[in-house]
Amino acid sequence: MITLRRLTKRYGDTTAVRDLTLDVAPGLVTGFLGPNGAGKSTTMRMILGLDRPTGGHALVGGRPYAALRHPLREVGALLDAGALHPGRSARRHLLAMARSNGIAARRVEEVLATVGLEGVAGRRAGSFSLGMGQRLGIAGALLGDPAVLMFDEPVNGLDPDGVRWVRRLMRSLAAEGRTVFVSSHLMSEMQLTADRLVVIGKGRLIADAPVAEVIAGSSRNAVRVRSPHAPRLAERLETAPAPGPGAKVEVARVADGELLVTGLPLEEVGMAAHAVGAPVLELSEVKASLEEAYMELTGTSVEYGASTPGAERHP
Numbered sequence: 001m002i003t004l005r006r007l008t009k010r011y012g013d014t015t016a017v018r019d020l021t022l023d024v025a026p027g028l029v030t031g032f033l034g035p036n037g038a039g040k041s042t043t044m045r046m047i048l049g050l051d052r053p054t055g056g057h058a059l060v061g062g063r064p065y066a067a068l069r070h071p072l073r074e075v076g077a078l079l080d081a082g083a084l085h086p087g088r089s090a091r092r093h094l095l096a097m098a099r100s101n102g103i104a105a106r107r108v109e110e111v112l113a114t115v116g117l118e119g120v121a122g123r124r125a126g127s128f129s130l131g132m133g134q135r136l137g138i139a140g141a142l143l144g145d146p147a148v149l150m151f152d153e154p155v156n157g158l159d160p161d162g163v164r165w166v167r168r169l170m171r172s173l174a175a176e177g178r179t180v181f182v183s184s185h186l187m188s189e190m191q192l193t194a195d196r197l198v199v200i201g202k203g204r205l206i207a208d209a210p211v212a213e214v215i216a217g218s219s220r221n222a223v224r225v226r227s228p229h230a231p232r233l234a235e236r237l238e239t240a241p242a243p244g245p246g247a248k249v250e251v252a253r254v255a256d257g258e259l260l261v262t263g264l265p266l267e268e269v270g271m272a273a274h275a276v277g278a279p280v281l282e283l284s285e286v287k288a289s290l291e292e293a294y295m296e297l298t299g300t301s302v303e304y305g306a307s308t309p310g311a312e313r314h315p
């Protein structure tokens, strides 16, 4: 379990993390999302005791990182895969980490095998490709067999096979009951890997919910209906009572005979078609992607946004 309470970090005038309160639970993969500069790395660094909070606190298994006797046995992390001695072999790098944390040397061979680096363990880490460096970083995180794991952009630089491997590894670590907290900018990957999401923007908490709930909150969820009597059906739907307070029914005529309805469940669209005697040729749900839901959530929190060329001409 990772516990954050009113966690805050200021660098001069910049508030990198602001009043963050949340729990990252065991047995789940929790994705940590947010635009560039949102404060993800700063949060992870504070959890690991690498940055001192300006306010609030971060606990791992109920204790601050500094109070952990054998930190690597309680929390493993991949923050910056490039942060290792380039002249050392992968094996010697891991052996040095093991020795300083009271971890048996045979564990090094186990994690080398887990990440698929046994064959190159004697090579200088400095000669590793980006993907091999990521695997070595992950091996270091797993070394102490910790209950809590944190990965900052673990699939960065990995080929599709490597990305799948990381996804399966995260899932299996969570299935073993560990706490897995992973940051990423790859929404499609997070949709496949994570159970829950924590989304921050400009240092503030924007969402802390199961992936399905985050996606369900998107206005891009809709019902597609095709009917030769689409105009009649559209009229009926537009005058339908909204399903709840604050909800709004919107009907878009996307093609001849095809409507996209937001704000009403599929069953009610079907019943409306029946009520006006409109034959239904298609009735289906259009699900938002996590990327769409994420873009809506973080739209106003993007710190380093670029304008889209031609956006004014083609709104």
Ligand SMILES: Nc1ncnc2c1ncn2[C@@H]1O[C@H](COP(=O)(O)OP(=O)(O)OP(=O)(O)O)[C@@H](O)[C@H]1O
Binding pocket: 011, 014, 015, 016, 034, 035, 036, 037, 038, 039, 040, 041, 042, 043
């Ligand atoms: N050591 C530092 N000194 C001053 N400002 C810092 C420092 N570290 C981070 N910041 C600032 O804090 C904010 C949050 O940065 P952080 O690296 O935590 O964001 P992030 O969400 O990890 O971004 P990215 O997705 O780009 O990695 C940014 O505005 C950044 O410029």
